[in-house]
Amino acid sequence: MEKNNDLELIKQLLDSAELHDLSDKIAHVEIHGNKVLGLHLVDGLLINSKSLDDGVDINITVEKGVKLENPVRFCFGLIPPDGVQKLKINTILKEDAEATFIAVCTFPNAKNIQHIMDANITLEKNAKLTYFERHIHGPHGGVTIVPKTKVIVKENSSYISEFELIKGDAGSIDLQYNADVYKDGSVYMTARIYGKSYDKIKILESAHLIEENSAGVLISHLAVKDNSNAMVENEIVADAPYCKGHVDCKEIIQGNAKAVAIPKVSVNDPKAQVTHEAAIGSVDSKQLETLMSRGLSEDEAVDLIVSGLLK
Amino acid sequence: MDNPKTLLEVKNLTLKKDGKTLLNSLNLEVWEGYVHAVVGPNGAGKSTFANTIMGLSGYRQIEGDIIFDEVSIKDLSIEKRAKLGITLAFQEPARFEGITVEDFLLASSKYSNSKKEEKRAEIPNASVENFDHIIEKGLLKVGLDPIKYRKRAVDKNLSGGERKRIELASIYVMKPELVIMDEPDSGIDIDSLNYIYEIISDFKKEGSTVILVTHSQQVLRWADHAFLLCGGKLVDKGKMSDMLKYFSNKCKPCDHIGTPDTDIK
Ligand SMILES: Nc1ncnc2c1ncn2[C@@H]1O[C@H](COP(=O)(O)OP(=O)(O)OP(=O)(O)O)[C@@H](O)[C@H]1O
Ligand SMILES: [Mg+2]
Numbered sequence: 001m002e003k004n005n006d007l008e009l010i011k012q013l014l015d016s017a018e019l020h021d022l023s024d025k026i027a028h029v030e031i032h033g034n035k036v037l038g039l040h041l042v043d044g045l046l047i048n049s050k051s052l053d054d055g056v057d058i059n060i061t062v063e064k065g066v067k068l069e070n071p072v073r074f075c076f077g078l079i080p081p082d083g084v085q086k087l088k089i090n091t092i093l094k095e096d097a098e099a100t101f102i103a104v105c106t107f108p109n110a111k112n113i114q115h116i117m118d119a120n121i122t123l124e125k126n127a128k129l130t131y132f133e134r135h136i137h138g139p140h141g142g143v144t145i146v147p148k149t150k151v152i153v154k155e156n157s158s159y160i161s162e163f164e165l166i167k168g169d170a171g172s173i174d175l176q177y178n179a180d181v182y183k184d185g186s187v188y189m190t191a192r193i194y195g196k197s198y199d200k201i202k203i204l205e206s207a208h209l210i211e212e213n214s215a216g217v218l219i220s221h222l223a224v225k226d227n228s229n230a231m232v233e234n235e236i237v238a239d240a241p242y243c244k245g246h247v248d249c250k251e252i253i254q255g256n257a258k259a260v261a262i263p264k265v266s267v268n269d270p271k272a273q274v275t276h277e278a279a280i281g282s283v284d285s286k287q288l289e290t291l292m293s294r295g296l297s298e299d300e301a302v303d304l305i306v307s308g309l310l311k
Numbered sequence: 312m313d314n315p316k317t318l319l320e321v322k323n324l325t326l327k328k329d330g331k332t333l334l335n336s337l338n339l340e341v342w343e344g345y346v347h348a349v350v351g352p353n354g355a356g357k358s359t360f361a362n363t364i365m366g367l368s369g370y371r372q373i374e375g376d377i378i379f380d381e382v383s384i385k386d387l388s389i390e391k392r393a394k395l396g397i398t399l400a401f402q403e404p405a406r407f408e409g410i411t412v413e414d415f416l417l418a419s420s421k422y423s424n425s426k427k428e429e430k431r432a433e434i435p436n437a438s439v440e441n442f443d444h445i446i447e448k449g450l451l452k453v454g455l456d457p458i459k460y461r462k463r464a465v466d467k468n469l470s471g472g473e474r475k476r477i478e479l480a481s482i483y484v485m486k487p488e489l490v491i492m493d494e495p496d497s498g499i500d501i502d503s504l505n506y507i508y509e510i511i512s513d514f515k516k517e518g519s520t521v522i523l524v525t526h527s528q529q530v531l532r533w534a535d536h537a538f539l540l541c542g543g544k545l546v547d548k549g550k551m552s553d554m555l556k557y558f559s560n561k562c563k564p565c566d567h568i569g570t571p572d573t574d575i576k
Contacts, residue, residue, distance in 0.1 A: 284405065287406075287407055289365075289367050289368065289389055289405075290404065290405045292388070292389040293365055293397075294393060294418060294419040294421070294481060294482075295393040295419075295421060296393075296418055296421065296422075297390050298390065300418075304410065304414065305410070307410075308407050308409030308464075310409070311409035
């Protein structure tokens with residue numbers, strides 16, 4: 001009986017996340033609330049987990065020299081309208097390992113849900129991790145998500161992450177990503193969020209370029225409308241020669257929405273270079289008028305422009 | 312030019328901004344199916360004229376009237392004018408972050424209904440293949456390789472000339488009734504000017520009416536008729552062949568600035 005329930009829950013999770021066809025070659029993990037419902041591994045990938053009262057502790061290792069051919073798929077979420085999901089995730093990519101993780105977090109019926117993610121990621125020498133996190137929230141806006149990630153990017157390793165929350169109501173987001181980058185390492189973090197109704201969005205990203213020739217790019221592109229508000233504070237600190245960094249915060253605001261963007265850069269070595277751009281504005285009138293002069297209505301034109309920013 | 316039909320009529324069109332008269336009592340007629348050049352020195356008001364016909368913001372508080380196909384359009388929004396088939400290729404086209412050439416051309420072709428429809432409506436049941444074909448045709452028309460360009464963003468990574476060409480491709484796929492091209496040749500390399508000639512002649516073949524703003528004598532060869540603007544006034548008009556004298560005379564229309572209207576015939 002229990003088993004049947006689990007199968008039904010997995011199905012609902014995957015359906016709401018629009019994930020289908022799980023071939024044997026693809027490693028995947030499904031977690032509903034505090035329960036690991038599904039787990040399939042491939043060679044070179046170790047995952048163990050422990051259920052807690054209100055969440056799950058997960059340890060992920062990609063072994064030395066292993067380059068995972070297919071992305072590892074994570075599906076986290078809660079089907080009921082309320083509840084708490086706390087995930088503590090420790091990830092290590094050993095030397096020369098390479099992997100792509102795709103996480104879909106889905107709360108299709110959320111009315112009062114807290115999703116708290118505490119992740120520590122360590123990339124050993126020459127490792128490479130690409131991490132996509134996509135959120136799918138229901139239309140009620142009742143989700144509070146607090147994703148915190150601390151990444152250590154060791155020598156010549158690379159971390160690329162993308163956080164996307166475009167569908168449904170964002171609810172309340174308090175995102176904190178922080179990376180320490182060592183010699184020849186690089187981070188490239190992107191967040192794309194569409195805030196609507198009464199959503200509250202807070203993004204704090206930082207990259208500390210500690211050793212020579214490390215690089216960091218922090219991109220936050222947000223669109224906010226209705227009564228939502230967004231606050232983005234992205235910071236790069238460069239401490240060593242030949243470090244390169246770029247901070248990009250762009251926000252389009254409409255209606256009664258409010259936005260703050262604070263790009264921060266500090267450079268403590270004359271041979272390092274960090275640039276930034278920040279722009280908050282309503283939809284650009286030249287873009288708007290160009291599309292309208294092709295026959296699009298104002299709403300159609302705004303949708304297209306916003307979709308471009310969030311791409 | 313026997314019995315041309317008037318498609319656009321501008322009546323006593325005046326536009327003032329910050330106390331400055333940018334367009335001064337313009338009266339002119341644009342004939343259906345012909346290519347009309349608008350010439351004149353920098354600052355003459357050519358782009359202002361183009362923007363006013365399109366109804367861009369900042370160019371809507373006019374005196375006089377603009378009649379398109381026998382209806383006044385002066386109170387219509389840009390969108391409504393475009394749905395009647397009027398469009399403008401900008402002198403300095405906008406850039407769009409994250410929007411691909413393909414998206415942009417698709418959006419532009421969305422209301423490219425067959426001509427002479429009362430109102431342009433979204434093409435029903437348009438298939439992906441149709442759109443593929445449209446995009447390819449548009450890009451080839453301006454000499455850009457569809458394979459290389461369709462997935463690129465219409466953003467700052469395109470060169471100025473590439474962006475201009477995509478602007479032209481986008482009005483081409485729109486199949487307009489009246490197209491205003493504001494310096495389509497500026498920023499286009501000499502070898503590629505042929506693509507512009509071809510677009511102009513295609514528009515003509517397909518029965519579109521063209522208003523062509525340009526400084527280039529080469530491009531002007533494709534016009535049938537010309538309006539000479541100076542200081543916001545229409546100082547002369549006539550067959551293109553007759554108007555070329557302004558170029559051979561080293562173009563001194565500025566003598567006319569400030570002279571009363573009555574001096575100008
Ligand atoms: N918003 C504005 N406010 C005040 N003056 C303006 C405004 N826009 C244009 N002008 C002025 O109107 C005049 C006509 O400008 P316009 O751009 O129409 O010239 P143009 O004929 O297109 O010139 P070019 O050949 O350089 O493109 C110029 O003197 C310009 O400075
Ligand atoms: Mg101009």
